[in-house]
Amino acid sequence: MPNTGVKRESEGARTQISIANIPKPALERLAQCHQIAIRAGEDGNESLSSVYLSQILGVDETLVRKDMASVGIVGKPRVGYSTGQIIGTLEETLGLSQHTDAVLIGCGGIGSALLRYPGFRKYGLRITAAFDADFNKVNQHIGDYVILPMEKCRSVINTFRVQVAILVVPADVAQETADWLVRRGVQAIWNFAPIHLKVPEGIVVRNENLALGLADLIHRLKRRNLEEEGGIQTK
Amino acid sequence: MPNTGVKRESEGARTQISIANIPKPALERLAQCHQIAIRAGEDGNESLSSVYLSQILGVDETLVRKDMASVGIVGKPRVGYSTGQIIGTLEETLGLSQHTDAVLIGCGGIGSALLRYPGFRKYGLRITAAFDADFNKVNQHIGDYVILPMEKCRSVINTFRVQVAILVVPADVAQETADWLVRRGVQAIWNFAPIHLKVPEGIVVRNENLALGLADLIHRLKRRNLEEEGGIQTK
């Protein structure tokens, strides 16, 4: 794809920056860069160097430049990358700025916390409606929402063409609920139940496994404690 | 190597299965295997093959065997891996079975949901106490907890030798709260604030960035939609 020397500095040709092929670790770094840039912007820094970013991220500076290049962010020699461009481009590329409709299923502890979480709206997530199978919860108010009965879920999905479901139900009913959602046309499930969902090929699932997060944290703490005693083993 | 019942492989020498050097992606797979094994156990399956696990995880079966080997789980030819051994070994290796004390800072929406979340206790996390800077929240009950004022936090950390803090405060005070915790001796921070914390070297941080989770999900949904139109590009 390279040649004719071309590359007119990323103008016309590249109709859309190939969002599709960013590897997962790069995505995580970019999301972190987004947060860092927002903070830096608030502190009045108008540009950030790859060295600065790489130190915070704990990776080589070259990698930061590659990541930036991969989403079309160009920097200026002797200056760095524009904080504003980082924020703007990443919000676009990561899809944070476009609205996505979702239904939320399960209004227990975590579910209702998510409904109240102001951060999502900032990131373009629009929770169309919240549902619960428990009739005692139906019609209760949580934040700006009124909990609807599951029977209404189907028509909401159809009417608003909802592709995403946030699944916050107990583990023992998570699979059947997921099956049900998939049959109704949901294409992506953000799963907060501590269970591994089986879904048909083509359905996107992200497991937000808090227990794994905990395991990772404890694991790293333990490793650090070991290193401190034994032979430091830096890096 | 079976014999004397005992399985003398992996006894003496290997004082402790080298927990320290499991790469991050392997850790995530192992945590998933743990969940899968628990489900399989409930369904009455006493053994799982690497093929079965690999299909669910979407990786090569060899990799599953390597992962198992890396934590000392041995399988039986023609049978597979013992569901019970998978669960037991992983709980031990991932530190899910040992108690870890933590303080929770910030009893807003997500914070109080975490306090009520029954899953943590199962995974060995013991939230020693919950704190909030807002005097209106102090003394309120959430689940089994009574919210304490921040002034009490220091002595709780000291008394119980707490190494882990769960940080669930608004983004704009997250950094200063983290600094404060580190000064009081906290070694690991599980950060739910959507901000990148700067901490001294040696302090372990895990960012539980829900916005990133959302971005990842939307990104993959978008990619899938693209693939469906354009050249399928399987895999």
Added chain:
DNA sequence: TAGATTGTTAATCGATTAACAATC
């Protein structure tokens, strides 16, 4: 100009897969 920083190509490293032997 000199110097700092980006951008890119080549080298390295680590993780995954392929091939095949070992085992029950």
Added chain:
DNA sequence: TAGATTGTTAATCGATTAACAATC
């Protein structure tokens, strides 16, 4: 025994880092 499955060594692949040229 034959066959299924584990376990391990070698090959591949992809991500990261190193080296260096390009640019302001």
